[in-house]
Amino acid sequence: MLPIGNYLFLSFTLFTIGVIGVLTRRNVIVMLMSIELILNAVNINLVAFSRYWGTVDGQVFAIFIITDAAAEAAVGLGIILAFFRNRQTVLADEMDMLRW
Amino acid sequence: MLNAFLFYFFAILAVGSAILMVTRRNIVHAAVFLITALLATAGIFLLLQAEFLFVTQIILYVGGIMVLFVFVIMLVNLDVSLQLVQFSRQRYVAVALAVVLAVQVLGAFWVGRTSVGAGPAQAIEAKNTEAVGQALFQHYLLPFEIASILLLVAMVGAVVMGKRRI
Numbered sequence: 689m690l691p692i693g694n695y696l697f698l699s700f701t702l703f704t705i706g707v708i709g710v711l712t713r714r715n716v717i718v719m720l721m722s723i724e725l726i727l728n729a730v731n732i733n734l735v736a737f738s739r740y741w742g743t744v745d746g747q748v749f750a751i752f753i754i755t756d757a758a759a760e761a762a763v764g765l766g767i768i769l770a771f772f773r774n775r776q777t778v779l780a781d782e783m784d785m786l787r788w
Numbered sequence: 789m790l791n792a793f794l795f796y797f798f799a800i801l802a803v804g805s806a807i808l809m810v811t812r813r814n815i816v817h818a819a820v821f822l823i824t825a826l827l828a829t830a831g832i833f834l835l836l837q838a839e840f841l842f843v844t845q846i847i848l849y850v851g852g853i854m855v856l857f858v859f860v861i862m863l864v865n866l867d868v869s870l871q872l873v874q875f876s877r878q879r880y881v882a883v884a885l886a887v888v889l890a891v892q893v894l895g896a897f898w899v900g901r902t903s904v905g906a907g908p909a910q911a912i913e914a915k916n917t918e919a920v921g922q923a924l925f926q927h928y929l930l931p932f933e934i935a936s937i938l939l940l941v942a943m944v945g946a947v948v949m950g951k952r953r954i
Contacts, residue, residue, distance in 0.1 A: 689836070690795055693901065698799045698832070700897075702806055702825070704890050709810035711882030712875045717815055717861060721822050724853065725806055728829050731841075739836040744919045747838050748928050751920070754848055755935045759942030761853045765860045766949025772864045773952075781876055 695736035702729035714779045716771075720764050727757045794835055802828035815861050823854050840917040 702725060709722030731750045738746025772778055802825045809821035830845040876882075924932055 690792060693897070694795060694799075695832070695836070696897070698802065700890075700893050701803050702829075704886055704893075705803070705806040705810055707889060708883060708886045711886065712879040713810070714873065714876045715815060717857065717864070718810075718818055721818060721857060722810065724849075725809070725822065725825060728826060728849075731845075732829060732832055735833055735836050735838045735841060738838065744916070744923045745927075747841050747916075747920055748923050750838075750841055751844060751924065752931060752935055754844060755939060758848060758853055759938055761856055762942050762946040763949065765856055766946040769860060769863060770949045778864050779872070 689739055692736055692740050695732060699729045699732040699736070702726075702732070714781060716768055716778050716780050716783075717765075719780060720761065720768070724757055724761065727753055791835065794831070798828045798831040798835065801825075802832070816858070819854060819857050819861060822857075823850055826850055826854070838916060840920045 706722045706726035706729060709725065710719050713719055713722070731753055734746040734750045734753070736746075738744060738750075768778060771783065775782065805821040805824035805828065809818045809825060812818045812821065826845065826849045830842050830850075833842040833845060
C-alpha cells in the first residue's frame with residue numbers, strides 16, 4: 689500500500705472540488721451531484737484508514753454512506769422534480785419563495 | 789511500482805473528471821464526468837483491497853444513482869438553461885472560502901505528517917466480502933436496521949414527491 693497521505697490528499701482534493709461545485713453552481717442538479725462527489729471523497733478516506741488499520745469497520749461505514757447517498761439522491765431529485773413542475777426552473781437563486 | 793502507477797492513474801482520472809464535472813455547461817456532460825469520477829474511485833477502492841465496496845460502488849452509484857440523475861436531467865428541459873449563466877453571483881466569495889478550507893486542511897496535513905507512518909502491520913484480508921458481511925451483520929446490526937428504515941422513509945418520500953399534485 690502507498691503511504692496513506694496519498695489517499696488522504698486525493699480525498700481532500702475531491703472534497704474541495706465538490707465544495708466549490710456546491711457553492712458556485714446555480715443548477716440544483718449539479719449541486720446535488722457535487723454533494724455526491726463530497727460523500728465519495730469521504731468514502732475514500734474511510735476505506736484508506738480501514739486498509740491502514742487492517743480492519744473492515746471503515747468499509748462498513750462506507751457502505752452506510754453509500755446508502756445515505758442513495759436515499760438523499762432519491763428524495764432530493766424528487767424535490768427537484770416537484771419544484772420544476774411548479775416553477776419551471778431548477779436554478780438555486782430562483783428558489784426564494786416559501787409558497788406561491 | 790504497479791500499485792503507484794495505478795494509484796496515480798485513477799487519482800488523476802478522478803480529479804480531472806471532477807473538475808470537468810463542476811465546470812461544464814451542459815448538465816449531461818457533467819453527469820457523465822461524475823460517472824467517470826465515481827468509476828475511478830471504484831478503482832481506488834480496488835487498490836485498497838476493498839473488493840466488496842468496489843462492486844457496490846459500481847452497481848449502486850454508477851448503475852443506480854447516476855441513472856436516477858440522468859432521468860431527472862432528461863425530465864427537466866435543459867435547452868433553456870444552457871443559455872443562462874451557470875455560476876451564481878457569489879462565485880468569487882465561494883472560491884475564496886473553498887481556498888481557505890483547502891489551506892486549513894493542508895495545514896492539518898502538515899502538522900500531522902509525522903504521526904501517520906506506515907501503519908500497523910496488518911494481515912491482508914483474504915476474504916473481503918466475508919469479513920464485511922461478518923462485521924455488518926454482527927457488530928453493526930443495529931445501524932444496518934436503521935439504514936433499512938432510512939431507505940424505506942426515502943422511498944416513501946420519493947413517491948410522495950413524485951406525485952403529480954403536491
